[in-house]
Amino acid sequence: MEASQLAEKANDIRKDILVMITEAGSGHPGGSLSCTDMLTALYFGGVLDHDPADPAKVGRDRFILAKGHAAPALYATLAHAGYFPIEELATLRKLGTRLQGHPDSNLLPGVEVSTGSLGQGLSVAAGLAAGLRLTGEAGCVFTILGDGECEEGQVWEAAMFAAHQRLGRLIAIIDNNELQIDGCIHDVCDPGDLGEKFAAFGWDVVRVDGHDIDALVATLGRLKAAAADEAAPVAVIAATVKGKGVSFMENQAGWHGKAPKAEELEIALAELSAAVA
Template identity: 85%
Template sequence: MDTAQLVGKATDIRRDILTMITEAGSGHPGGSLSCTDILTALYFGGVLDYDPADPQRTGRDRFILAKGHAAPALYATLAHAGYFSIDELASLRKLGTRLQGHPDSNLVPGVEVSTGSLGQGLSVAAGLAAGLRLSGEAGCVFTVLGDGECEEGQVWEAAMFAAHQKLGRLIAIIDNNELQIDGCIHDVCDPGDLGEKFAAFGWRVARVDGHDVSALVDMLSALKAEAVDTAAPVAVIAKTVKGKGVSFMENEAGWHGKAPKPEELETALAELAAAAE
């Protein structure tokens, strides 16, 4: 896809995120909207090597959504990528659905690992990268973490392990929207400059506008092309806006885990439509 098509795809995914969360009456719109452009770049910008017709194909790239509460963003992305019908998105969080509040790899094609307990995703991603090297299998491992999630100690245990093992095919993208459920990350438990922190743990660090899909595609494609087992892993600090695309949700911690009312959905969809014109 070219840049205009990627922006259009991200808009479609945002519409689906908001619609399915409203239909469910619960969910996490803020952090789903902030990582939408990152997922769009990965899945539709030619970065990830994946095959919806054969989700377990040997040699594929792996994607781990460490911030599992942003499942609506992943579900919408997977549906648009062809893993299952877009119509199924309406079943989010309903009794008997495959699309639970956090992604389940036993139920949903395209979900590599069940996630939800914050802090564990980077450990899983590092383990996958180490396993690929041991087996000689091709492919890179990408993961998206929340910046609030980086307050978890397990993140830094995994960061230390990955750097020590020189897991150069591991690329961690930090959704740096600076908000978590209780407020600003710098007020709750200040992680400082996350780029400097990952660098101190022995990682290579890159920074990007997390809503510039063209810049995301260029950077992530280049990092993947350079990925070798003997290099340090890479942390991409993606500056984002919580609730991106909806004026009354942007930079508001209150929209971390609250579903829009029908009238709020109507306003949000109108804003997305106007922005797309």
């Protein structure tokens, strides 16, 4: 896709996120909106090798949404990519749906691993990268973690393991919006500079604007092209805004896990429409 098309795609995904969460009456809009541009870059920017017609294709790249509460962003992305009908997004969190509150790999094509318990996703991604090396299969492993999630000790056990094992085909993107459910990460449990912390654990570190889709495509594409076994894993520190695209949600911890009301949805959709007009 061209840059303007990617921007429009991200905008459409944001609209779907808000509509489905409003319809469900529950969900996590803030962190879903902050990682939308990353998912757009991965799935529509030519970065991720994936095939909706063959989700289990040998040699594909793997994507793990470690911050599983941002499932609406992943669902909308997968629907737009052709993994299932867009109309199914309206079933989010409803009885019998495939679109659970957190991604379920047993139900939905395109979901590599069930996630949601924060701190576990990087371990799974590291295990996948190690497995690819052992089997000789092609492909990289991408994962998106929340910065609040990086307060979990298991993240750093996985980071230590990945660096020690030289899992160079592992690329972890940190959604660094600086907010979590209880407030600013630096007030709740300050993780410090996450780039410096990953570097201290033996990772290569790259910083990027998490809402600059062109920069994301270029950065992630370059990292994928350079990825190799027996190299350092890479942490991409993506500076983002929680609730990105909706003025009254941006930088507001209160929108971490609250569904918009109908009138709030109308305002939000109008703002997103105006943004690409």
